Amino acid sequence: MLRRLLAASLCAAFALAAIPSEAQTPSPSAPAPSQPQAGGTLNVYNWSDYIDPYAVSRFQQETGIRVRYDVFDSLETLEGKLSAGRSGYDIIVPTSEPTFARLARANALLPLDRSKISNWGNQDPALLQRVAASDPGNRFGAVYLYGTIGLGIRTDRIRAVFPDAPLDSLDLLMRPENAHKLARCGIAVMDSAIDVLPSVLRWLGRDPNSTETADLRAAEEALLAIRPHVRAIIPSGNIMDALATGEYCVAMTYSGDVIQAQARAREAGRGVEIGYVQPKEGAQLWFDMLAIPADAPNPDAAHAFINFLLRPDVMAGITNHVRYPNAVPAATPMVDEAVRNDPNVYPTPEMLTRTFAVTSLAPAAERARSRSWNRFKAGR
Ligand code: N2P
Numbered sequence: 001m002l003r004r005l006l007a008a009s010l011c012a013a014f015a016l017a018a019i020p021s022e023a024q025t026p027s028p029s030a031p032a033p034s035q036p037q038a039g040g041t042l043n044v045y046n047w048s049d050y051i052d053p054y055a056v057s058r059f060q061q062e063t064g065i066r067v068r069y070d071v072f073d074s075l076e077t078l079e080g081k082l083s084a085g086r087s088g089y090d091i092i093v094p095t096s097e098p099t100f101a102r103l104a105r106a107n108a109l110l111p112l113d114r115s116k117i118s119n120w121g122n123q124d125p126a127l128l129q130r131v132a133a134s135d136p137g138n139r140f141g142a143v144y145l146y147g148t149i150g151l152g153i154r155t156d157r158i159r160a161v162f163p164d165a166p167l168d169s170l171d172l173l174m175r176p177e178n179a180h181k182l183a184r185c186g187i188a189v190m191d192s193a194i195d196v197l198p199s200v201l202r203w204l205g206r207d208p209n210s211t212e213t214a215d216l217r218a219a220e221e222a223l224l225a226i227r228p229h230v231r232a233i234i235p236s237g238n239i240m241d242a243l244a245t246g247e248y249c250v251a252m253t254y255s256g257d258v259i260q261a262q263a264r265a266r267e268a269g270r271g272v273e274i275g276y277v278q279p280k281e282g283a284q285l286w287f288d289m290l291a292i293p294a295d296a297p298n299p300d301a302a303h304a305f306i307n308f309l310l311r312p313d314v315m316a317g318i319t320n321h322v323r324y325p326n327a328v329p330a331a332t333p334m335v336d337e338a339v340r341n342d343p344n345v346y347p348t349p350e351m352l353t354r355t356f357a358v359t360s361l362a363p364a365a366e367r368a369r370s371r372s373w374n375r376f377k378a379g380r
Pocket of ligand 1: 047095237257
């Protein structure tokens with residue numbers, strides 16, 4: 001008995017430690033006594049820092065399914081991996097626009113079998129309706145989490161070096177005179193044309209979904225004008241810790257990543273104060289979907305995982321951990337009060353009116369954006 005208990009707790013500890021890199025999880029030779037023997041392996045490809053590790057170990061314990069867990073930190077990386085086919089993944093987490101819509105249209109996703117997702121109805125119908133714009137009838141995806149794109153700022157340092165800085169606008173980053181003032185204190189931008197260019201276009205007062213050459217050129221020029229002041233254009237997954245340790249004064253990235261950094265900085269207690277700016281000129285609002293690739297090796301396990309994640313208690317644990325809102329209203333009372341009442345996590349209705357949505361572009365337009373982005377990275 002003792003040996004079994006020990007084995008079970010070691011397995012759980014190992015599962016926790018292994019996430020979010022590639023998780024090697026409990027050996028099927030040492031199941032907990034009450035474990036059902038569903039067996040098999042579930043291959044998950046999710047964003048970095050985007051789950052409660054406890055949820056994964058609990059899923060394994062409850063189902064006997066072993067989870068292998070890989071992470072990505074941009075839609076470009078996810079699409080690169082998926083476009084070749086045979087990714088080997090059972091669960092992926094693409095943003096509704098553009099990636100999820102693109103994959104659905106390309107028949108790269110498996111239609112969900114709702115008879116295997118008894119918790120389907122836990123999702124907020126209004127949010128399902130919203131993502132149905134990318135997936136008519138919600139055939140291919142459940143809503144995982146959502147959020148905005150904005151700036152993580154190091155408020156304590158900015159107060160000192162730039163007291164009258166505009167702390168509610170992309171002006172802070174995009175006006176060259178401001179970027180210049182903050183350059184020494186450190187500016188980072190996440191490396192993703194797909195997720196940065198729409199906000200720049202919006203800041204310029206142009207259509208975030210524009211495919212006009214003149215608009216793209218304007219966005220590129222605006223980015224090149226601040227380029228000398230930008231220290232790092234790096235994967236979004238590398239920004240969070242760097243923000244938390246005070247390495248940057250301004251970083252353009254995803255909302256919850258900033259709030260996670262804020263929490264980590266507070267815990268460290270070294271005086272680093274982090275804040276989130278949802279740009280007043282309009283922030284991109286995005287929804288991430290739980291989807292199954294058409295050629296997934298273990299679709300049954302994938303359905304079981306989606307069903308598990310849609311449980312209110314599981315979702316609440318995830319939101320508490322990653323600081324992104326979920327689409328399961330029954331989870332909200334179980335979300336920590338401070339997280340639930342943080343308008344940077346759950347945007348207020350007023351904040352939602354100041355958001356915009358992106359759509360997927362034609363491949364040629366997408367390629368033009370990516371060339372623009374490469375010139376920004378290279379600085380010419
Ligand atoms: C988590 C990134 C959030 C997902 N690190 C952005 N769609």
